[in-house]
Amino acid sequence: MIKKKSLLGALVLAATMAFSANPAQAAGETAHAYQQSWTFSGVFGTYDRNQLRRGFQVFKEACSSCHGLDFIAFRNLSEPGGPQYSEEAVRALAAEFTVEDIEAEGGERPAIPADRWPDPFENDQIARDANSGALPPDLSLMAKARTIHQEFPWWVFNYFTAYQEGGADYIYNLLTRYAEPPEGEELQPGMYYNEFYGPIVMPNPLSDGLISYEGEGTPETVEQYALDVAAFLQWTADPHMVSRKQMGFRVMIFLVLLAGMMYLVKRKIWANAH
Numbered sequence: 001m002i003k004k005k006s007l008l009g010a011l012v013l014a015a016t017m018a019f020s021a022n023p024a025q026a027a028g029e030t031a032h033a034y035q036q037s038w039t040f041s042g043v044f045g046t047y048d049r050n051q052l053r054r055g056f057q058v059f060k061e062a063c064s065s066c067h068g069l070d071f072i073a074f075r076n077l078s079e080p081g082g083p084q085y086s087e088e089a090v091r092a093l094a095a096e097f098t099v100e101d102i103e104a105e106g107g108e109r110p111a112i113p114a115d116r117w118p119d120p121f122e123n124d125q126i127a128r129d130a131n132s133g134a135l136p137p138d139l140s141l142m143a144k145a146r147t148i149h150q151e152f153p154w155w156v157f158n159y160f161t162a163y164q165e166g167g168a169d170y171i172y173n174l175l176t177r178y179a180e181p182p183e184g185e186e187l188q189p190g191m192y193y194n195e196f197y198g199p200i201v202m203p204n205p206l207s208d209g210l211i212s213y214e215g216e217g218t219p220e221t222v223e224q225y226a227l228d229v230a231a232f233l234q235w236t237a238d239p240h241m242v243s244r245k246q247m248g249f250r251v252m253i254f255l256v257l258l259a260g261m262m263y264l265v266k267r268k269i270w271a272n273a274h
Contacts, residue, residue, distance in 0.1 A: 031173075033169055034169070035165075036165075036168070039051065040231070042161065043249070046081075047234075047235055048231065049083060051227070052228075054213055054228040055231050055232025055235075056083055057211060058211055058228050059229055061210075062205045062210060066131065067120070067139045068138045070116060070119070071138075071140040072236050073116045073117070074111065075114055077090050082235055082239055091113055096111075097118050098110055098111065132190035132201055133201075136202070139236065141237045142233050142237065143167030143168055143237040146167050147166030147170055164238075167233070167234060168233070169230075171233055173196040174196055175222070176223055176226045177196040177197075178192065208220065210225070
């Protein structure tokens with residue numbers, strides 16, 4: 001069933017996920033996060049369309065069985081700045097799913113590009129029953145709801161570098177740092193150990209060779225999968241980032257030119273003043 005949520009609901013969800021981080025993170029005691037070099041970092045950074053396509057493939061094949069994308073419609077996958085699939089490919093992808101529609105015969109119909117990505121479970125209780133009592137979070141805004149911890153004074157430099165990739169770095173570290181628990185630490189049944197997060201209900205969703213990429217040259221490793229899906233989830237959380245940066249750059253140029261013009265006008269008006 002496709003859930004219809006307002007912008008207010010999206011903001012509430014993001015705030016809830018941000019404050020529901022594990023206790024270690026809330027106390028500023030998370031393990032050190034390894035920051036990555038992203039194509040969308042910095043003032044002039046942009047999304048890599050090929051990486052977004054690979055990331056969507058990782059989400060679809062490894063994540064979508066438990067997690068949804070409530071705020072992403074199929075048609076968003078064809079929009080500029082994103083994976084930019086063709087309209088035909090988006091229609092074919094949507095047709096693979098069925099959605100509830102009280103006006104359709106039998107109460108269901110094939111999805112169309114305007115429909116949102118369907119939830120993997122019919123309701124929250126079924127989702128909890130299938131995941132040891134834990135509710136898998138929606139991933140639409142995950143890259144905005146999470147970030148990495150940085151010690152002072154390193155976070156000060158973020159104001160100069162325009163660092164906004166904390167969510168993508170968080171997702172990458174989470175997916176790549178599953179390990180055996182430290183000696184002497186016992187995990188509760190149904191729990192797994194993650195060096196970055198600590199005890200976690202979600203099992204490791206990735207393994208080398210799990211997903212086959214089209215073409216040659218791209219490594220099919222956990223690290224590459226994590227990089228690609230983290231970039232894709234950064235896009236789902238901030239799909240208009242590139243256009244926003246471009247507009248900001250134009251505004252800055254306009255302000256510089258305007259300041260120059262105002263200075264010249266001032267010089268002209270007050271040239272003969274004593």
